[in-house]
Amino acid sequence: MGFDQIIMMLIWLSGITGFVVLTPKHLxxxxxxxxxxxxxxxxxxxxxxxSNGFISYPIRDFPNAIDVLLATEYVLYPLLYGFxxxxxxxxxxxxxxxxxxxVSIITAIDVILVYFxxxxxxxxxTWYWKWITIFVLFHLTNITFNWFMKxxxxxxxxxxxxx
Amino acid sequence: xxxxxxxLIFVWSLTFSLISLIPKNKRRIAFVAFLSMQVITNxxxxxxxxxxxxxxxxxxxxxxxxxxxxxxxxxxxxxxxIFTVFYPYYRSYLYRFGYYAAFSTAITVPEFFLEQYTDVIxxxxxxxxxxxxxxFLTLLLSRRLIVWFFKDLSNEVSSNNKR
Numbered sequence: 001m002g003f004d005q006i007i008m009m010l011i012w013l014s015g016i017t018g019f020v021v022l023t024p025k026h027l028x029x030x031x032x033x034x035x036x037x038x039x040x041x042x043x044x045x046x047x048x049x050x051s052n053g054f055i056s057y058p059i060r061d062f063p064n065a066i067d068v069l070l071a072t073e074y075v076l077y078p079l080l081y082g083f084x085x086x087x088x089x090x091x092x093x094x095x096x097x098x099x100x101x102x103v104s105i106i107t108a109i110d111v112i113l114v115y116f117x118x119x120x121x122x123x124x125x126t127w128y129w130k131w132i133t134i135f136v137l138f139h140l141t142n143i144t145f146n147w148f149m150k151x152x153x154x155x156x157x158x159x160x161x162x163x
Numbered sequence: 164x165x166x167x168x169x170x171l172i173f174v175w176s177l178t179f180s181l182i183s184l185i186p187k188n189k190r191r192i193a194f195v196a197f198l199s200m201q202v203i204t205n206x207x208x209x210x211x212x213x214x215x216x217x218x219x220x221x222x223x224x225x226x227x228x229x230x231x232x233x234x235x236x237x238x239x240x241x242x243x244x245i246f247t248v249f250y251p252y253y254r255s256y257l258y259r260f261g262y263y264a265a266f267s268t269a270i271t272v273p274e275f276f277l278e279q280y281t282d283v284i285x286x287x288x289x290x291x292x293x294x295x296x297x298x299f300l301t302l303l304l305s306r307r308l309i310v311w312f313f314k315d316l317s318n319e320v321s322s323n324n325k326r
Contacts, residue, residue, distance in 0.1 A: 036195075039198075043236070044236070047228055051226050062209050062210070062212075064213045064215070065209040065210070065213040065230055066209050066227065066230065067227035067228065068228075070206075074205065074206070144194070
């Protein structure tokens with residue numbers, strides 16, 4: 001097994017253990033909802049980027065089925081967004097800095113993978129485009145996530161899903 | 164335009180009109196059902212193609228994604244949200260079993276005919292009863308997930324608003 005495969009497995013493992021170990025029990029639902037929500041958008045976005053030749057993933061986990069690397073686009077980045085949501089600070093100024101830091105962390109991970117491994121390759125892409133993409137995706141996900149979490153009264157009527 | 168593309172467009176518009184039937188006060192449940200099923204099908208859709216069980220000759224993002232974007236990303240999650248919204252939790256076990264079976268059958272039958280007569284889907288090492296069985300299981304799985312999800316979420320939402 002090559003270096004890239006090991007990194008890929010480490011990403012899968014760290015994502016899953018991070019979810020199991022680091023999530024506070026009472027915030028698991030919130031984290032999962034945010035993660036699922038972000039995953040849906042990242043999935044579509046990376047399919048569009050890859051099919052138009054902006055990014056390619058030369059070494060990936062399911063090479064026969066999909067040209068996107070699932071380790072980052074399916075597991076790691078969605079989970080990072082989930083963690084971003086559950087630890088969001090209350091203060092408005094801190095929240096701005098926090099948002100910029102979270103977006104930068106995801107971009108940094110991607111850039112590190114570009115430089116040191118063959119997992120990600122920017123064909124017609126740069127780090128600042130990646131940063132803008134992630135930033136926009138964060139905001140798009142926030143729209144639906146905030147819609148879901150607001151209106152407590154409306155929510156009370158809906159929660160009666162009996163087993 | 165070939166028959167296959169016509170079918171895909173027809174299925175997209177049919178599903179759009181079906182999800183517009185979801186009552187307004189159940190949109191959050193539908194939303195969670197949609198996202199959770201999407202996470203499940205995205206992975207399983209990739210797996211069945213990776214191991215050469217099913218192929219989809221006519222598909223979206225055909226260069227980079229060899230599973231069915233239409234079914235995994237939109238149709239089945241939408242069906243799952245309709246399934247969850249109208250779930251008869253107040254009825255007997257037998258009735259609920261029938262409800263699961265009806266939804267699984269309602270997808271398996273058209274899929275069987277599409278497999279026989281069109282290039283939308285091709286079974287390589289697969290049988291229609293495997294489809295039925297996996298549909299049944301994934302519906303069960305997503306149902307469990309949603310029940311767990313909504314059980315205490317209202318407490319989380321209200322505690323967050325007070326904080």
